[in-house]
Amino acid sequence: MPIDRRALLLGSASAALVLALPRAARAAAQGGRLIVAADSEPSNLNPAITASNGVFFVASKVIEPLAEADYNAPDGLAPRLATAWEGSPDGKSITFTLREGVTWHDGQKFTSADVAFSALEVWRKLQNLGRVVFKDLAAVDTPDARTAIFRFSAPTPFQLIRNALPALTAVLPRHVFEGTDIMKNPANERLVGTGPFKYAEHKPGEYYLLRRNEAYWDPTEPKINELLFRVLSDRASASDALEAGEIQLAAFSAVPLADLDRISKVQGMKVYANGYEALTYQLIVEINHTRKELADLRVRQALAHAIDRDFVIKTIFLGYAKSATGPVPQYDKTFYTPDVTQYAFDPAKAEALLDEAGYRKGTDGTRFRLKLLPAPFFNETRQFGDYLRQALGKIGIDAEIVANDTPAHLKAVYTDHAFDITVGTPVYRSDPAISTTILFQSGLPAGVPFSNQYGYANPKVDAVIAQAAVELDAGKRAELYRQFQKLVVEDIALINVAEFSFITVASENVLNVSSNPRWAVSSWGDTALQDFGP
Numbered sequence: 001m002p003i004d005r006r007a008l009l010l011g012s013a014s015a016a017l018v019l020a021l022p023r024a025a026r027a028a029a030q031g032g033r034l035i036v037a038a039d040s041e042p043s044n045l046n047p048a049i050t051a052s053n054g055v056f057f058v059a060s061k062v063i064e065p066l067a068e069a070d071y072n073a074p075d076g077l078a079p080r081l082a083t084a085w086e087g088s089p090d091g092k093s094i095t096f097t098l099r100e101g102v103t104w105h106d107g108q109k110f111t112s113a114d115v116a117f118s119a120l121e122v123w124r125k126l127q128n129l130g131r132v133v134f135k136d137l138a139a140v141d142t143p144d145a146r147t148a149i150f151r152f153s154a155p156t157p158f159q160l161i162r163n164a165l166p167a168l169t170a171v172l173p174r175h176v177f178e179g180t181d182i183m184k185n186p187a188n189e190r191l192v193g194t195g196p197f198k199y200a201e202h203k204p205g206e207y208y209l210l211r212r213n214e215a216y217w218d219p220t221e222p223k224i225n226e227l228l229f230r231v232l233s234d235r236a237s238a239s240d241a242l243e244a245g246e247i248q249l250a251a252f253s254a255v256p257l258a259d260l261d262r263i264s265k266v267q268g269m270k271v272y273a274n275g276y277e278a279l280t281y282q283l284i285v286e287i288n289h290t291r292k293e294l295a296d297l298r299v300r301q302a303l304a305h306a307i308d309r310d311f312v313i314k315t316i317f318l319g320y321a322k323s324a325t326g327p328v329p330q331y332d333k334t335f336y337t338p339d340v341t342q343y344a345f346d347p348a349k350a351e352a353l354l355d356e357a358g359y360r361k362g363t364d365g366t367r368f369r370l371k372l373l374p375a376p377f378f379n380e381t382r383q384f385g386d387y388l389r390q391a392l393g394k395i396g397i398d399a400e401i402v403a404n405d406t407p408a409h410l411k412a413v414y415t416d417h418a419f420d421i422t423v424g425t426p427v428y429r430s431d432p433a434i435s436t437t438i439l440f441q442s443g444l445p446a447g448v449p450f451s452n453q454y455g456y457a458n459p460k461v462d463a464v465i466a467q468a469a470v471e472l473d474a475g476k477r478a479e480l481y482r483q484f485q486k487l488v489v490e491d492i493a494l495i496n497v498a499e500f501s502f503i504t505v506a507s508e509n510v511l512n513v514s515s516n517p518r519w520a521v522s523s524w525g526d527t528a529l530q531d532f533g534p
Contacts, residue, residue, distance in 0.1 A: 030212075030223050032532025034510065037238040037250040038229035040377075041204060043407055046188040047170040048122045050449070051129045051435075053279060053427060054377075054406075056167075056521035057252070058208050058229055062105075063172070063193040066096060066115070067165040069278045069430075069517040075162055076278075076430075076517070081110070081171055081194065087158030091472045094150045094161055102217045104173045105198045115148040116140035117174035126182060128449050132438050133164050155470045157477055163431035166278065166518055196222035196525035206231055221525035223512075224532075235379060239263055242505060248529075249506040249513070251520040256379060257318045263505060272504040275514030278430055279502070279521065280329045283312075283321070283384060285495035286413070286422040290455040293368050294420065298357040300492035302350040303421070304343035306391045311345075312498055316383045321500035326485040327436050329428050329499040334474075337482040340489040350395045359396075367396040370420040373413060376406055381423045384497070388423065415447040417454070426450055428499075432481045437465045440484075440493050456493045 040054050047059045067085070070078035084097040102110035123130030124137050136156055141149040150161075171194070176187050191199040194217070197210035208229040212222050230247055232238050238254040241247045243266060255263055264271045285303065293299050309323040322329075328336045354360075359367040370392070374385025382403075389399040399421070404412060412418045427450075429435045435450065442457035464487065468480035489496070504520065506513050511528040513519070 032529040091155030112142040223528035275519030277517035305350040324496035374423040
């Protein structure tokens with residue numbers, strides 16, 4: 001089916017985005033190997049420690065959360081390792097009923113003790129996002145093997161924990177990690193999970209191999225014998241590999257946007273724009289507020305006015321994105337507000353603001369110099385980095401681009417603070433408290449990826465974040481997050497430029513693609529091959 005770009009532009013996170021609806025689930029013989037493009041090799045594959053889509057992409061087939069996102073289920077959640085969950089009226093406890101008949105890949109039984117260990121020792125203490133969401137988790141009672149009762153020291157919104165279940169509750173085997181240095185445990189790479197696929201092999205620079213779990217708790221899954229994630233660091237090569245039949249699926253826009261029109265017309269190929277609704281990304285400019293010039297609001301306003309968002313959407317994203325107004329994307333009807341300060345593209349105003357701030361052009365036309373670090377995660381971040389350098393140059397700011405690989409970029413920004421501005425791509429995960437407020441809250445320890453490591457501190461913002469964190473009334477909680485958006489956009493804590501999602505391209509032979517709002521980072525237990533050879 002040809003790509004309908006108009007549908008992409010008009011839709012947000014809705015059915016209008018669907019270019020090629022997934023085939024209805026249907027019976028398919030079990031077997032075959034699915035070869036998938038992978039563009040990165042995370043240093044850590046453990047999603048209980050690092051909640052990131054680069055980690056989830058492979059690990060989510062091996063390690064399972066308590067619940068997964070679902071298009072049609074109540075509250076948008078389908079049971080996984082938990083079959084039911086209920087919050088107390090005072091916000092001080094949540095009771096999870098756990099699935100029976102689940103075993104770990106090494107044959108040990110899954111119990112509530114595994115959930116308690118994961119929550120208390122990993123999510124709360126070590127996970128980049130769990131440290132915020134589960135900060136008030138005081139205890140987990142395990143009255144029997146099938147029940148886990150989370151006890152909070154302060155009222156904690158049930159809505160928040162429920163929204164966090166798919167991304168932040170990967171359960172680890174206690175018997176593998178307890179009593180070890182968790183951060184150095186070999187099982188962070190050689191995963192032991194309960195999922196439909198078992199970790200088999202990682203050959204650096206070449207592939208990850210996963211094999212079917214014959215003892216999976218759902219006897220109808222998995223439907224594929226092997227998943228092979230072939231490392232293709234050059235995204236342009238994914239198109240060629242698909243057309244040559246060397247791989248059968250490329251997710252997370254591994255096929256460059258510029259190639260989509262052509263490849264969508266290739267016989268036997270299908271293009272999907274759904275399956276990412278719960279993974280909306282934002283293209284942002286992170287600002288080091290400890291840098292003298294950038295600590296001045298007028299300078300930050302100048303940066304915002306120097307960016308032509310329309311150009312970015314049309315030229316860099318080729319229309320496959322929307323202009324962002326703030327830290328909550330427009331698809332989230334519960335929390336989003338358009339009632340925030342707007343910064344129109346206005347280079348003349350930007351220059352006037354810089355003059356007013358005392359940074360007039362020198363004889364060489366330069367006002368001051370900045371170190372610019374584009375994240376290496378997507379083609380678009382690098383392209384926007386080049387654009388931003390040029391845009392800032394036009395108003396007299398000389399930005400030097402520093403290109404790093406992923407580990408070096410994360411260390412430079414989130415540990416060493418060795419940057420002036422960066423181009424980042426945080427993920428919005430259905431609730432501002434999961435992975436968005438952490439970008440603005442002050443006082444976070446150094447080294448936490450994708451958090452406020454740029455010295456931004458605003459007592460009003462911190463107060464609203466703290467108030468919302470314990471607000472149990474869903475309506476009042478949403479209003480607090482609307483106030484939060486107004487504050488951080490007015491103060492330009494960072495610059496939200498665009499919000500975007502991804503495209504999956506797959507062979508028609510691959511069935512049940514994009515079947516849930518986090519499909520690329522879900523278990524793929526129901527994904528099947530129509531024909532897989534003899």
